[in-house]
Amino acid sequence: MTVLEDRIAMADANTQRLDEWFERLERMPVAKLCDGAKRDESGHWRHQDVEFLAEVNSQGTAANDYGPKRLAYAAAEVPLYLIADPYQGRCHIFTHPKDGDYTIETRVAFGQDLDLTDTVLGLTLPTADFPRD
Numbered sequence: 001m002t003v004l005e006d007r008i009a010m011a012d013a014n015t016q017r018l019d020e021w022f023e024r025l026e027r028m029p030v031a032k033l034c035d036g037a038k039r040d041e042s043g044h045w046r047h048q049d050v051e052f053l054a055e056v057n058s059q060g061t062a063a064n065d066y067g068p069k070r071l072a073y074a075a076a077e078v079p080l081y082l083i084a085d086p087y088q089g090r091c092h093i094f095t096h097p098k099d100g101d102y103t104i105e106t107r108v109a110f111g112q113d114l115d116l117t118d119t120v121l122g123l124t125l126p127t128a129d130f131p132r133d
Contacts (some may be wrong), residue, residue, distance in 0.1 A: 057084070075097075
């Protein structure tokens with residue numbers, strides 16, 4: 001089971017509407033920290049140690065995910081930001097942050113594998129079972 005599939009399975013099983021699931025998942029981004037990452041003096045992870053962030057967006061959060069969040073993550077120089085978008089039926093992969101934005105966006109339709117082997121993750125993520133709305 002992939003991390004994203006695991007997050008979907010963790011959502012309330014009684015929820016019938018996918019949008020409600022994705023609203024819940026929006027509050028649970030998946031992150032990967034670099035080796036040796038340490039918390040700061042207030043107990044929070046330092047943004048400099050975040051290598052990867054992934055989120056499943058909802059209709060209510062899409063504008064924020066593709067806009068201010070994307071720009072904030074790029075400004076923090078997070079190398080890889082992935083949005084799984086069940087409404088478009090595709091994943092958006094943002095890489096190579098520079099000057100407050102990502103210079104490369106790759107789109108992959110659900111059903112195709114996400115080749116992330118040349119990224120900090122070093123893996124291929126199957127998307128055939130990603131739900132659509």
